[in-house]
Amino acid sequence: MSRIDGRAPDQLRPVTFSRGWLDHAEGSVLVEFGRTRVLCAASVTQGVPRWRKGSGLGWVTAEYAMLPRSTNTRSDRESVKGRIGGRTHEISRLVGRSLRASIDYKALGENTIVLDCDVLQADGGTRTAAITGAYVALADAVAYLRGQGALAGEPLVSSVAAVSVGIVDGEAMLDLCYEEDVRAETDMNVVMTGDGAFVEVQGTAEAGTFDRAMLDRLLDLASAGCADLTAAQKEALSS
Numbered sequence: 022m023s024r025i026d027g028r029a030p031d032q033l034r035p036v037t038f039s040r041g042w043l044d045h046a047e048g049s050v051l052v053e054f055g056r057t058r059v060l061c062a063a064s065v066t067q068g069v070p071r072w073r074k075g076s077g078l079g080w081v082t083a084e085y086a087m088l089p090r091s092t093n094t095r096s097d098r099e100s101v102k103g104r105i106g107g108r109t110h111e112i113s114r115l116v117g118r119s120l121r122a123s124i125d126y127k128a129l130g131e132n133t134i135v136l137d138c139d140v141l142q143a144d145g146g147t148r149t150a151a152i153t154g155a156y157v158a159l160a161d162a163v164a165y166l167r168g169q170g171a172l173a174g175e176p177l178v179s180s181v182a183a184v185s186v187g188i189v190d191g192e193a194m195l196d197l198c199y200e201e202d203v204r205a206e207t208d209m210n211v212v213m214t215g216d217g218a219f220v221e222v223q224g225t226a227e228a229g230t231f232d233r234a235m236l237d238r239l240l241d242l243a244s245a246g247c248a249d250l251t252a253a254q255k256e257a258l259s260s
Contacts, residue, residue, distance in 0.1 A: 033196045038257035048161030052154025056144035061154040062137045063162035069131045079129025083116035083136040091143045112148045119152045119212045122220045123181045128174030134162050145199040149183035156181045180215035182250035186239045195242045207231050211243035215251040
C-alpha cells in the first residue's frame, strides 16, 4: 500500500536530532520526525522538590506545550486562557514518566532535571517525538552534571524512545503523519527502553475493534521502530 508520503508501512519518517540548539540550557535538541518538529530543553537545578529533600534521590520531570501556530490554524496560548488543557497535562505526565524509566534516582543525587518540550510544528506524533528528543537532551544534561562532579553515580540506566503505530485502511503502519492519524481506525503510542522493554502502551480503537493478531503486529512494528530510533539517538549523542 502506498502511503501519503511514499513510505513503506514499516518505515519511519526521516528523523534528525540537532543538539545544542539553545545556548543556555544544559541540554537541548531540535528533534524532527518528518515535518513534526519539537524543541526539547533540559534544565538542571541543584536540590529536589520539598517532598524529596533528604532522601538522597534526584528527580526528573517534564512539561509539554504546542506553539500557537504549530498547526494549520492558530490556537491561543494556554497561559492566556488561564488554564492548562487536559491534553497538555496528559502528555506532560507521559513524557515525564517515560524519561524517569531511564534514570537511577540515587545515582542522580539530589539534583532536578526539567525537560521542556515545545512543539514548533505538528504533523502527527508530537508526543512520541517529544519523548525521543527529550531523552537526548536529558543525556546531555546528565553529561553536564558529570562534568561538574555533581553526580553520585551513573544515572542513565537505559535510553528511551517512542513511536506511533496505527491501522489505516486496514493496514498496520508505523509513525503516522497527521493525515494518516486522523483517518486511523486504531491509533497507538508505544514507549520503549533501548534494551527492548515496554514503558507505556497507549492504544485506542477509533473505528471498530482490532484483534490480538493485529495488536501483535502493531507492537512488532513499534518495537522495530523504537530500535531504529534508539540507534539514531546513539549516533546523535556520539557526534
